[in-house]
Amino acid sequence: MKIVKTRKPEAVAVDFGAIPSHQNDAMCRTLIGCVGRLFEDPAVQADYKRWQQERQQKMKGANT
Numbered sequence: 001m002k003i004v005k006t007r008k009p010e011a012v013a014v015d016f017g018a019i020p021s022h023q024n025d026a027m028c029r030t031l032i033g034c035v036g037r038l039f040e041d042p043a044v045q046a047d048y049k050r051w052q053q054e055r056q057q058k059m060k061g062a063n064t
Contacts, residue, residue, distance in 0.1 A: 011027055016024075 019027075039048070
């Protein structure tokens with residue numbers, strides 16, 4: 001059995017330059033597909049619209 005210790009995100013360093021472009025492309029396609037499926041959920045769409053509206057209000061407040 002393999003035990004994986006938890007690390008804080010700040011303690012993890014990723015050298016993106018070391019990832020071959022074909023693997024980078026494959027990971028991106030997978031991520032884009034997952035996000036697309038996630039946004040098919042009406043609850044996720046509603047949360048996103050609410051977030052967008054809140055962000056727009058904050059941007060308006062920062063610009064005045």
